[in-house]
Amino acid sequence: xxxxxxxxxxxxxxxxxxxxxxxxxxxxxxxxxxxxxxxxxxxxxxxxxxxxxxxxxxxxxxxxxxxxxxxxxxxxxxxxxxxxxxxxxxxxxxxxxxxxxxxxxxxxxxxxxxxxxxxxxxxxxxxxxxxxxxxxxxxxxxxxxxxxxxxxxxxxxxxxxxxxxxxxxxxxxxxxxxxxxxxxxxxxxxxxxxxxxxxxxxxxxxxxxxxxxxxxxxxxxxxxxxxxxxxxxxxxxxxxxxxxxxxxxxxxxxxxxxxxxxxxxxxxxxxxxxxxxxxxxxxxxxxxxxxxxxxxxxxxxxxxxxxxxxxxxxxxxxxxxxxxxxxxxxxxxxxxxxxxxxxxxxxxxxxx
Amino acid sequence: xxxxxxxxxxxxxxxxxxxxxxxxxxxxxxxxxxxxxxxxxxxxxxxxxxxxxxxxxxxxxxxxxxxxxxxxxxxxxxxxxxxxxxxxxxxxxxxxxxxxxxxxxxxxxxxxxxxxxxxxxxxxxxxxxxxxxxxxxxxxxxxxxxxxxxxxxxxxxxxxxxxxxxxxxxxxxxxxxxxxxxxxxxxxxxxxxxxxxxxxxxxxxxxxxxxxxxxxxxxxxxxxxxxxxxxxxxxxxxxxxxxxxxxxxxxxxxxxxxxxxxxxxxxxxxxxxxxxxxxxxxxxxxxxx
Numbered sequence: 001x002x003x004x005x006x007x008x009x010x011x012x013x014x015x016x017x018x019x020x021x022x023x024x025x026x027x028x029x030x031x032x033x034x035x036x037x038x039x040x041x042x043x044x045x046x047x048x049x050x051x052x053x054x055x056x057x058x059x060x061x062x063x064x065x066x067x068x069x070x071x072x073x074x075x076x077x078x079x080x081x082x083x084x085x086x087x088x089x090x091x092x093x094x095x096x097x098x099x100x101x102x103x104x105x106x107x108x109x110x111x112x113x114x115x116x117x118x119x120x121x122x123x124x125x126x127x128x129x130x131x132x133x134x135x136x137x138x139x140x141x142x143x144x145x146x147x148x149x150x151x152x153x154x155x156x157x158x159x160x161x162x163x164x165x166x167x168x169x170x171x172x173x174x175x176x177x178x179x180x181x182x183x184x185x186x187x188x189x190x191x192x193x194x195x196x197x198x199x200x201x202x203x204x205x206x207x208x209x210x211x212x213x214x215x216x217x218x219x220x221x222x223x224x225x226x227x228x229x230x231x232x233x234x235x236x237x238x239x240x241x242x243x244x245x246x247x248x249x250x251x252x253x254x255x256x257x258x259x260x261x262x263x264x265x266x267x268x269x270x271x272x273x274x275x276x277x278x279x280x281x282x283x284x285x286x287x288x289x290x291x292x293x294x295x296x297x298x299x300x301x302x303x304x305x306x307x308x309x310x311x312x313x314x315x316x317x318x319x320x321x322x323x324x325x326x327x328x329x330x331x332x333x334x335x336x337x338x339x340x341x342x343x344x345x346x347x348x349x350x351x352x
Numbered sequence: 353x354x355x356x357x358x359x360x361x362x363x364x365x366x367x368x369x370x371x372x373x374x375x376x377x378x379x380x381x382x383x384x385x386x387x388x389x390x391x392x393x394x395x396x397x398x399x400x401x402x403x404x405x406x407x408x409x410x411x412x413x414x415x416x417x418x419x420x421x422x423x424x425x426x427x428x429x430x431x432x433x434x435x436x437x438x439x440x441x442x443x444x445x446x447x448x449x450x451x452x453x454x455x456x457x458x459x460x461x462x463x464x465x466x467x468x469x470x471x472x473x474x475x476x477x478x479x480x481x482x483x484x485x486x487x488x489x490x491x492x493x494x495x496x497x498x499x500x501x502x503x504x505x506x507x508x509x510x511x512x513x514x515x516x517x518x519x520x521x522x523x524x525x526x527x528x529x530x531x532x533x534x535x536x537x538x539x540x541x542x543x544x545x546x547x548x549x550x551x552x553x554x555x556x557x558x559x560x561x562x563x564x565x566x567x568x569x570x571x572x573x574x575x576x577x578x579x580x581x582x583x584x585x586x587x588x589x590x591x592x593x594x595x596x597x598x599x600x601x602x603x604x605x606x607x608x609x610x611x612x613x614x615x616x617x618x619x620x621x622x623x624x625x626x627x628x629x630x631x632x633x634x635x636x637x638x639x640x641x
Contacts, residue, residue, distance in 0.1 A: 082447065084388075128624060131631050138386060138447075139579040140627055143620045146576065150617040262572050266451060273448040302459035309459065312452025313434060320441035 030337050037194075044186055048179040056182045057250070062291040063185035064246040065271065067192040069283035071239035072268035074196055077278035078208040079232040080215060084265045085141025088125075088148045089118045089237045091260035093244025095152055098254055101168045102157070108184050111245035115188075118241025119234045126233045130226070142262065149260035163255030166248055181250050188242045196280055199235065200338050204228060212278060270308060274315055276322025280336040285323055353487045358609040359602055360490060366581070366601030367498030368563065370594040372556035373578035374505055375549030377593050380582070382525045382545040385435060385446045389454035390578060391571030393550065394557030396457050397423055398566045401558050402470050412472050412562060420554045427550025428543040435546065436539050454571065461568035469567035472558060497559050501597075504552060505590045512590075521545055580623040586633020595634050 048056055068086065075081040096114035101107050125144060132140040153161045169177055199205055207228045210218035219225045248254045267290060275286025290308075297304035319326065327333060376390050387393075401415040410418075434453075438445040474493050481489040512518040521541055523531040528538040560566050560574065577600060585596025600619050607618030626633065 076444070082444070128628055131627055136583055136627075139576070139583065140624070142576055143580060143623050147617065147620045147624065150613075150620070154613065266455065269448065269451055270455075273444065277444065302462045305455050305459040306463070309452045309455030309457075312455070313438075313449050316441070316445040316449035316452065317434065317437045320445045 033197075033335065033337055036335075041186070041190055045183065048182050053175070053178050056178055058291065058295050060182055060185040060246065060250045061295070062287060063189035064243040064250070065267065065291055066284050066287035067189045067239055067243040067246075068264065068268050069271040069275070069287045070189075070192045070196050070280070071236040071243070072265075073272045073277060073280070073283040074199075074232055074239075075236045076269075076272065077282075078200065078205075078212050079229045080211060081229060081233060082138050083141040083236075084138040084262065084269075085129075085143070085145040086236065086240050086268055087260050087262055087264035088141070088145035089122065089240035090244035090247065090264045091145070091152065091256070092118050092121060092148055093241030094248040094254045094259045095158055096241065097245040097248050098158060098164060098166060101166060107166060107169055107245075107249050108180055111184055111188065111242055111249060114245035115238040115242035118244075119238040122234050122237030125237075126230050130230065130233075142265075145260060145262070145265075149256060152260070153256050159254070159256075161256060163253060163259075165253040169249065169252060181246075184249065185246050188239075188246055192239045192242075193280065193284070195235065195239070197336055197338070200280070204231060205338070208232065270312065272322075274312070274319075274322055276324030276326075276328075279322075279324050279328070280338065281327075281334075282322045282324035289323075353485070354609060355606065357488045358605045360488065361494075362602030362605035363598050364490065364494035364498050364601070365605060366598030367494075367501035367594070368556060368559055368597070369577050369581045369600055370585075370597030371497070371501035371504055371552060371559070372574060373581040373593050373597055374508060374590055375552040375556075376575075376578045377582045377587065377590065378508070378545055378552075379549045381587065382521055383435075383439065383446075383542050384443065385439065386450070387549070388447060388450040388575070389457060389571070390450075390549075390553060391573070391575035392454045392457040393423070393571075394553045394560065394574060395566050395568065395571045396461065397554035397557035398472065398561035399461055399465055399470065399568075402472060402561065405472065412474055412558070415472070416555060416558050419558060420551050423554035424547040424551035428547040430550070431543040431546035432539065436542055439542075458568055458571060465568060467568060469565040469570070470561065471565035472561040474562040478562070493563065497563065500555070500559070501594065504555070505594050508548065508552075509590045517541070517544060577619070580619060583633060584623055584626045586636035589633075589635045592633055592635030599634065 044059075047059065068090065072083070072086055075083050075086070093111075093114040096117045097107050097110040100110035100113055105113065129137060129140045129144060152158060158164055172180070200208065207218065207223045207225075210221070210223050211225055211228060215225060244259065247259070271286030271290050272283050273286075274289065275284065276282025293304055293308060297307075315322075321328070372390075372394060376387060379385050379387050379390075397419050401412070401419045404410065404415050404418065405412065430453075434449055435446055438449040477492050477496065480493075481491045482495065483489045512522060520531060520536040521544065523534070524536055524538045524541040531541070532538055557566070560570075581597035581600050582593050583596070584599050585592030585594065599622065603622040604615050604619045608615035
């Protein structure tokens with residue numbers, strides 16, 4: 001948690017008496033985030049010792065939804081790839097865990113391998129979907145997801161059209177199993193958040209931010225647009241694959257129609273756009289909000305979805321930058337310091 | 353013989369895909385808006401017609417005569433009230449808004465009508481068929497649907513190329529600012545485009561329900577078929593959309609004849625093949641819709 005109006009930072013100190021403005025992004029904000037992140041992670045990791053099972057199970061849902069939201073945000077918010085087909089990798093990830101488990105791999109390790117497998121599958125897939133102009137990309141990815149769905153159903157070893165339970169975890173004591181699932185989910189969500197943060201702070205992040213703002217201008221100033229987009233597509237496939245692995249590990253069974261359901265993409269769109277696209281805080285807020293609404297109101301039937309759907313429409317019109325966009329506009333708080341601050345020469349604390 | 357039958361049935365199914373898809377093509381062509389609720393609005397129209405028929409006992413024809421204009425007006429209002437406003441924020445807000453509508457419609461129908469699928473009884477025409485040979489017979493209802501699709505697509509094509517408002521729609525599609533300079537208010541024109549799209553999708557929704565059945569959750573898959581028809585045919589051409597719909601229907605029916613499990617897969621694979629080999633579609637043309 002940091003305030004943007006910080007003055008220290010190595011670049012800032014070196015150029016303090018020069019007459020040129022300085023550009024600064026590291027320093028205290030980044031350190032606050034690092035320390036805060038480690039503390040938060042430690043507290044969250046301790047939670048299975050404190051809380052009742054129901055709460056940790058809800059947290060698992062939050063973790064995999066947050067991982068999906070972060071990945072969709074990376075695609076749509078930074079690389080301009082609006083996908084309605086990320087459920088391809090949720091489904092493939094879930095089924096990869098099942099397949100690995102049939103081969104004797106422990107499902108908690110299988111979750112990570114599922115992420116890797118999805119990235120491998122995403123590479124040839126990317127050559128097909130990247131033929132599409134931005135406008136058709138959404139539809140193309142959706143059709144691909146349906147192809148993977150229909151191919152999965154053909155494999156009777158994976159349960160065909162009716163799905164299959166994940167039996168290899170049933171030998172573990174339920175309390176221990178819940179804790180292990182929780183830690184795996186926490187680790188996956190943590191890796192997705194940290195991965196996005198490091199990716200966006202690095203050279204690729206600069207390229208992606210340029211692409212987000214203006215693709216043509218980015219390309220003409222030397223950004224390899226195609227390569228940057230493909231990297232993001234692979235990373236997002238891996239993240240959604242691991243999240244799909246978490247879905248099967250937490251539910252202990254998988255059904256093709258729900259694993260490959262377009263609802264996953266719908267949830268991702270909802271979480272990211274309501275939370276705030278093009279930020280890292282937004283998807284996490286969106287995921288938290290969505291998890292809370294889903295947990296508390298899903299017992300009343302489809303009403304919560306009606307309300308969520310109805311909430312999207314005014315949000316799209318009056319809050320295009322999402323809830324976090326509202327926070328950014330009203331306060332100087334930034335949790336993930338991704339932006340660069342320009343300081344005019346001489347002493348000044350206020351530049352943004 | 354069964355293969356010829358499969359192809360003919362595919363052609364008939366394709367007409368309905370095209371009728372449903374032309375509104376999608378129109379909205380995308382004029383406004384660059386991907387209406388994620390297109391299928392759900394069609395399902396909504398079918399359910400409203402269902403209620404109308406069960407409440408008053410009118411025939412399907414009269415239900416269509418009422419539903420289609422009502423939906424056209426409804427479309428104009430949705431465009432003016434929601435989508436135009438969302439469009440000012442770039443391409444993503446309309447996506448979120450129409451997605452919200454999709455979730456809203458699906459789940460409201462689920463609450464109001466349960467998850468059961470419903471069919472609209474087409475009357476005597478539903479069971480009659482044209483017998484071409486011992487193994488091939490074409491349902492009059494499906495022939496009528498194909499005829500309607502050709503008529504609607506042809507009418508739209510004529511309207512866009514000759515009609516005064518149609519020409520302004522093409523102008524707004526090319527350059528909304530320039531169009532407003534010569535007297536066309538883009539907000540109104542966008543409303544007209546959506547009204548046309550909603551009228552055709554309502555008709556398609558009713559015909560879907562008359563031909564087989566619809567359930568509250570069948571919107572998204574119809575949307576996907578519609579999209580595929582548009583892309584296979586080539587954006588920018590309504591006749592292309594008809595060809596795309598027919599190609600999709602034939603692929604599905606022929607593969608389904610070989611093995612029912614491959615019906616949907618074949619359609620998606622044809623779509624991907626066209627994307628990879630010929631991304632501009634079968635009948636590309638520079639125009640709207």
